[in-house]
Amino acid sequence: MSTEAPAKAAPAAERKKFTTRSFRLKKNKGEPITMLTAYDYPTAVAVDQAGVDSILVGDSLGMVVLGYQNTLPVTMEDMLHHCKAVARGASYALLIGDMPFMSYQVSVEQAVANAGRFLQEAGMDAVKLEGGVERAEAVRQIVAAGIPVMGHLGLTPQSVHQLGGWRSQGRTASAAKRLLDDALALEAAGAFSVVLESVPDRLAEYISQRLSIPTIGIGAGVGCDGQVLVTHDLLGLFDRFTPSFVKQYAQIHEVMNAAFTGYIEDVEDKRFPAEEHTVSMKDEQWDAFLKEVGDAG
Numbered sequence: 001m002s003t004e005a006p007a008k009a010a011p012a013a014e015r016k017k018f019t020t021r022s023f024r025l026k027k028n029k030g031e032p033i034t035m036l037t038a039y040d041y042p043t044a045v046a047v048d049q050a051g052v053d054s055i056l057v058g059d060s061l062g063m064v065v066l067g068y069q070n071t072l073p074v075t076m077e078d079m080l081h082h083c084k085a086v087a088r089g090a091s092y093a094l095l096i097g098d099m100p101f102m103s104y105q106v107s108v109e110q111a112v113a114n115a116g117r118f119l120q121e122a123g124m125d126a127v128k129l130e131g132g133v134e135r136a137e138a139v140r141q142i143v144a145a146g147i148p149v150m151g152h153l154g155l156t157p158q159s160v161h162q163l164g165g166w167r168s169q170g171r172t173a174s175a176a177k178r179l180l181d182d183a184l185a186l187e188a189a190g191a192f193s194v195v196l197e198s199v200p201d202r203l204a205e206y207i208s209q210r211l212s213i214p215t216i217g218i219g220a221g222v223g224c225d226g227q228v229l230v231t232h233d234l235l236g237l238f239d240r241f242t243p244s245f246v247k248q249y250a251q252i253h254e255v256m257n258a259a260f261t262g263y264i265e266d267v268e269d270k271r272f273p274a275e276e277h278t279v280s281m282k283d284e285q286w287d288a289f290l291k292e293v294g295d296a297g
């Protein structure tokens with residue numbers, strides 16, 4: 001178990017660290033909270049420097065970085081490894097580590113211990129976990145240990161099999177009522193915020209107005225207190241599919257492809273490496289070398 005504290009990038013003078021309190025203040029002022037995912041150092045630096053309020057090291061990394069079909073195979077060690085890299089790159093954003101499948105479901109004690117590892121070993125400021133009423137006790141105990149918790153309701157990817165696939169949630173009156181009850185239970189348990197994923201916009205807005213803590217929407221409409229996207233989706237970097245609620249701001253996959261094919265062509269046509277990419281040696285040293293090895297040249 002590593003106890004080394006992740007080193008931080010140098011802070012710019014005027015920007016202050018975003019905290020769970022800043023989350024609440026933004027909601028109270030009606031200012032949208034921004035959140036993006038990151039899984040590595042360079043992305044954390046870029047997202048943080050762009051000015052995002054919060055970075056989620058999501059277990060979506062299992063799909064968009066590690067290539068699994070869903071998030072279920074992701075382990076605590078995977079999460080801590082990526083959280084440490086993100087913590088080394090980000091100075092201002094509130095850093096939230098996503099608790100992976102089976103790291104908080106077995107017992108409340110295990111949930112508290114695993115949540116603690118995100119802060120103690122990986123430089124996170126808070127954790128996120130999926131579920132509502134059935135997770136309220138775990139949330140209560142994690143919060144009691146001094147660890148801020150973000151909830152996650154609606155399409156909860158770790159329950160993909162139980163939900164019968166990647167389906168929107170809360171679309172019937174009874175499902176909507178359950179979702180509201182779950183959100184209220186998380187708030188009562190001390191969660192500082194709740195992600196609402198793929199739920200009807202009018203339900204998300206209603207829940208956002210009923211809660212005193214901020215909601216962060218993904219596929220949940222503009223009525224949430226903030227928004228989150230998976231950065232690889234936003235950048236056009238995940239090749240398998242793009243959920244309909246994603247807005248793509250770039251096509252990085254195409255940019256990468258053009259760069260890689262350009263490199264291959266340059267190498268094959270001997271345009272790379274050119275003189276400026278090459279280490280030189282003075283003639284007299286070269287001649288001395290040839291003499292040394294007994295080669296007349």
Ligand code: KIV
Binds near residue numbers: 059152
């Ligand atoms: O893992 C993740 O990236 C998430 C977001 C989609 C909220 O949970």
